[in-house]
Amino acid sequence: MNEIDIPVFTLDGLKRGERMDELRRCAGEKGAFYLVVDGPLEVVHAQAGDAALTFFATATEEEKSAVTNSEPNVRRGFSALGSESTARCTNTGDYSDYAMVYSMGTSGNLFPAPAFARTWETYFDLYYGIAQDVARALLGSMDVQDKVDIDTLVDCNPVLRYRYFPDVPPDRCAEYQPNRMAPHYDLSIITLILQSQSPNGFVSLQVEVDGAFVDVPPRPGCVVVFCGSVAPLVSEGRIKAPQHRVVSPAMEQRVGSSRTSSVLFLRPRNEFCFSVPLAKALGMGGDLTGERATFGEWCGANYLEMHVGQLPA
Numbered sequence: 263m264n265e266i267d268i269p270v271f272t273l274d275g276l277k278r279g280e281r282m283d284e285l286r287r288c289a290g291e292k293g294a295f296y297l298v299v300d301g302p303l304e305v306v307h308a309q310a311g312d313a314a315l316t317f318f319a320t321a322t323e324e325e326k327s328a329v330t331n332s333e334p335n336v337r338r339g340f341s342a343l344g345s346e347s348t349a350r351c352t353n354t355g356d357y358s359d360y361a362m363v364y365s366m367g368t369s370g371n372l373f374p375a376p377a378f379a380r381t382w383e384t385y386f387d388l389y390y391g392i393a394q395d396v397a398r399a400l401l402g403s404m405d406v407q408d409k410v411d412i413d414t415l416v417d418c419n420p421v422l423r424y425r426y427f428p429d430v431p432p433d434r435c436a437e438y439q440p441n442r443m444a445p446h447y448d449l450s451i452i453t454l455i456l457q458s459q460s461p462n463g464f465v466s467l468q469v470e471v472d473g474a475f476v477d478v479p480p481r482p483g484c485v486v487v488f489c490g491s492v493a494p495l496v497s498e499g500r501i502k503a504p505q506h507r508v509v510s511p512a513m514e515q516r517v518g519s520s521r522t523s524s525v526l527f528l529r530p531r532n533e534f535c536f537s538v539p540l541a542k543a544l545g546m547g548g549d550l551t552g553e554r555a556t557f558g559e560w561c562g563a564n565y566l567e568m569h570v571g572q573l574p575a
């Protein structure tokens with residue numbers, strides 16, 4: 263299987279309610295698809311990316327420290343290279359995520375400069391609105407309206423994270439450490455990803471389909487959509503939240519393997535309440551007890567990503 267088996271939808275089509283049967287089938291079988299997005303997102307994404315990459319490359323240590331969040335469970339501002347570890351959060355290893363990150367949300371943001379703030383606020387609002395449109399279509403296709411108010415659910419607590427993955431050093435090549443970021447599923451309703459092509463063509467992002475990880479290369483004009491763990495909770499398991507990972511290049515592909523990945527996590531509000539027995543039946547929420555829990559209680563230290571079940575061989 264390869265990326266051509268990951269379906270492609272268009273945002274305009276989803277908003278018009280087209281191909282809902284295909285969307286429902288895709289959400290249930292794969293939980294992942296490409297989305298063609300027309301309009302200003304591509305230009306605004308490029309502007310925000312330029313601002314972030316310039317900051318990463320030119321800001322002084324003092325300037326970086328001024329927008330580095332002291333609270334690790336609240337993703338805002340700058341995160342230095344190797345300062346986060348999905349592997350440790352998910353108990354799948356001890357290696358760091360080989361990336362530096364700029365993050366923002368709806369409040370409590372840490373902007374390095376007013377111009378940066380204007381660019382990023384425009385980007386955030388646009389990207390968030392698109393994620394809401396996709397989630398409305400996706401959940402609408404699953405007929406969950408009787409169980410959950412979709413508009414209330416998607417008026418939520420999104421987090422936008424722009425990651426720059428530099429060329430990995432020799433000791434982080436696949437021969438020594440296969441992942442830039444450990445396998446996980448996202449703690450979100452859905453997640454949207456805009457990724458750049460590595461200069462040497464190496465593909466880092468992979469998603470699990472039918473028990474095997476397959477490449478998810480950048481596709482011009484497209485956002486990648488992954489369903490997150492809240493989607494199966496509100497659809498009683500009918501939507502799949504796929505595992506995904508970011509792999510390292512082999513030594514021979516090390517140079518030119520840098521990439522960027524801009525990820526919008528459409529996260530529910532902390533008060534979002536769900537059935538603990540249902541979560542456990544779906545293989546999630548292992549530490550929870552009782553009948554009901556909130557999203558805030560569930561996340562704990564695992565703010566955005568979590569490991570689930572047995573990894574494919």
Ligand SMILES: [Fe+2]
Pocket residue numbers: 446447448453506567
């Ligand atoms: Fe993820």
